[in-house]
Amino acid sequence: MFLNGQLLKSTALVGAMTLTSRLLGFVRDMLIARLFGADPATDAFFAAFKLPNFLRRLFAEGAFAHAFVPVLTDYKEHHGPAELKEFIDKTAGTLALILFLITAAGVIAAPLLIMGIAPGFAWQSARHELASQLLRISLPYLFFISLTAFAGAVLNAHGKFALPALTPVWLNIAMIAAALELAPRLDEPVTALAWGVFAAGIVQLAFQLPALVRLGLLPRFRPGFADPGVKKVIGLMLPAMFSVSVTQINLLFDTxxxxxxxxxxxxxxxxxxxxxxxPLGILGIAVSTVILPNLSKTHAAGDPAAFSAALDWGLRLVLLIGLPATMGLIVLAEPLLSTLFQYEAFGAEDVHFAGKSLKAYAAGLLGFILIKVLAPAFTARMDIKTPVRYSIYAMIASLLLNVLAIPYAHAGLALATSLGALFNAALLLVKLRRERIYLPATGWRLFLVRIGLATGVMSAALYSQTDPNDWLDASSGKRVLRLLEWIGIGLLLYGATLWLTGMRTPLPTIKTQTGRSNG
Known part of the structure; x- marks a missing residue:
């Protein structure tokens, strides 16, 4: 049964925990920009970190979560505690073995992988050798963080959302500590960041284990490739790598x-x-994290009306917050970058060029978020083939656009990725509507008019009153105050316009099969 209040409360909780992590992540990135700048050494680190981070999202946040949670929910609903525990044990053992083999192979083949990720570094160059070394240090993070995501999926399926959502803060804490304490002691300071990534994986996994112990679900690692439940997870996971992680694949090609x-x-x-x-983490991942186990439960219970109503609720929430966030990032691109990163090694020219790619990525923000919300509508029903097919279409479109965008440098690459995400989201939504899996609730036209008008008022005010050049020469304190002032003004204008146009309850009440309203 879906409860409007419960969905909103859980989403707000995950969003708040994610907000904490992302704010600390900005502190981390500000520190990296200040200490290391944007030079060949940091290029080497970001290229090396791209692979473990990409694989983490591919296996952990992407494919594995969407394959594992529906099967786990089915076991919870239709099997006893002993069978559930056995399924968790065998899935954990199988996953750990696969991850160990992938990690070991990656460490051995690090130079070849860097050549594939960043061919512009040139074979045997100093930048290539440094990136290979950094990859060998940071790649074991994949092993630990994927097991962390496994633990988080078990907790989410049992209604425990806060702890898994807070866990990523340890990556930021570890990297900040490494940059401040370890980097000055090393001949190549940027190597400290890779060691921080390695340590973070261990800490994040350890952070989750006590919660599993309290649930009595701490896994005994027993490989079980022949187990029916494990086979179902593997069968769903392989194609799901494409359906839920195509954006990350495109970002890898951007690099x-x-x-x-x-x-x-x-x-x-x-x-x-x-x-x-x-915003993608706070909104997209939060809604996806909460809605997937609920959609899986509703599908298992045979309640298509509640399934559609919850999806409608998620889409409205995405547009309500995602549309103004998109325009805010576009209008305030350079002020945001200047405030957060323009210190010492990261100069005004870096702000200008990074601002171009930020505007291009921001144009696809709604697409990125909508994929996070729409893909669970398929995976909750154990339909992986459809989103896989659409993901492949979108990926091919993005790759073709990447080639065409080369004359526009890095900003063209970002725009190609954004257009691919919007295309992917459109395909998913059209399919759900055509198959009548999703039936929009009443009031959508008026809802879109109101949020469109409110976003327009906010954007016009910010565009007319903010000049990116005002930030470049200002002190760091003035930049922060000025940015907070205009973000506050934008939010006030957006909210006031919604109120003046008559919007009082932007999210619909979800009803059960019996027609009783909830929330």
Whole structure:
């Protein structure tokens, strides 16, 4: 049964925990920009970190979560505690073995992997050798963080959302500590960041284990490739790598092509992506995290009306917050980058070039978020083939656009990725509507008019009154105060316009099969 209040409360809780992590992540990135700047050494680190971070999202946040949670929910609903525990044990053992083999192979083949990720570094060059060394240090993070995501999925399926959402803060804490304490002691300071990533994986996994112990679900690692439940998870996981992680694949290709462009291009894309990930993490991942187990439970219970109503609720929430966030990132792109990163080694020119790619990535923000909400509507029903097919279409479109965008440098690459995400989201939504899996609730036209008008008022005010050049020469304190002032003004204008146009309850009440309202 879906409860409007419960969904909103859980989403707000995950969003708040994610906000804490992302704010600390900005502190981390500000520190990296200040200490290391945007030079060949940081390009090497960001290229090396791209692979474990990409694989983490591919296996852990992407494919594994969407394959594991529906099967786990089915076991919870239709099997006893002993069978549930056995399924968790065998899934954990199988996952750990696969991850160990992948990690070991990656460490051995690090130079070849860097050549594939960043061919512009040139084989045997100093930058290539440094990136290979950093990859060998940081790649074991994949093993630990994927097991962390496994533990988080078990907790989420049992209604425990806060702890898994807070866990990522340890990556930021570890990297900040490494940058401040370890970097000055090393001949190559940027190597400290890779050691911080390695340590963070261990800490994040350890942080989750006590909660599993309290639930009595701490796994005994027993490989079980022949187990029916494990086989179902593996069968769903392989195609799900494409359906839920196509954006990350496109970002990886962005890094590959950017390595062939001017020095600093990889770093400019990285900082732009980090800012887009802020609303994506708070809203997209929060809604996806909460809605997937609920959609899985409703599908298992045979309640298509509640399934559609919850999806409608998620889409409204995405547009209500995502549309103004998109325009805010576009209008305030350079002020945001200047405030957060323009210190010492990261100069005004870096702000300008990173601002171009930030605007391009921001144009696809709604697409990135909508994929996070729409894909669970398929995976909750154990339909992986459809989103896989659409993801492949979107990925091919993005790759073709990447080639066409090379004359526009790194900003063109970012725009190609954004257009691919919007295309992917559109395909998913059209399919859900055509199959009548999703039936929009009443009031959508008026809802879109109101949020469109409110976003327009906010954007016009910010555009007319903010000049990016005002931030470049200001002190760090003035930048922060000025940015907070205009963000506050934007939020006030957006909220006031919604209120004046008559919006009082932007999210619909979800009803059960019996027609009783909840929330």
């Amino acid at each position: 590959l092509i950017a390595s062939l462009l001017a020095a600093g291009s990889v770093s400019w894309l990285y900082y732009s992506d980090r800012l887009v990930e802020f």
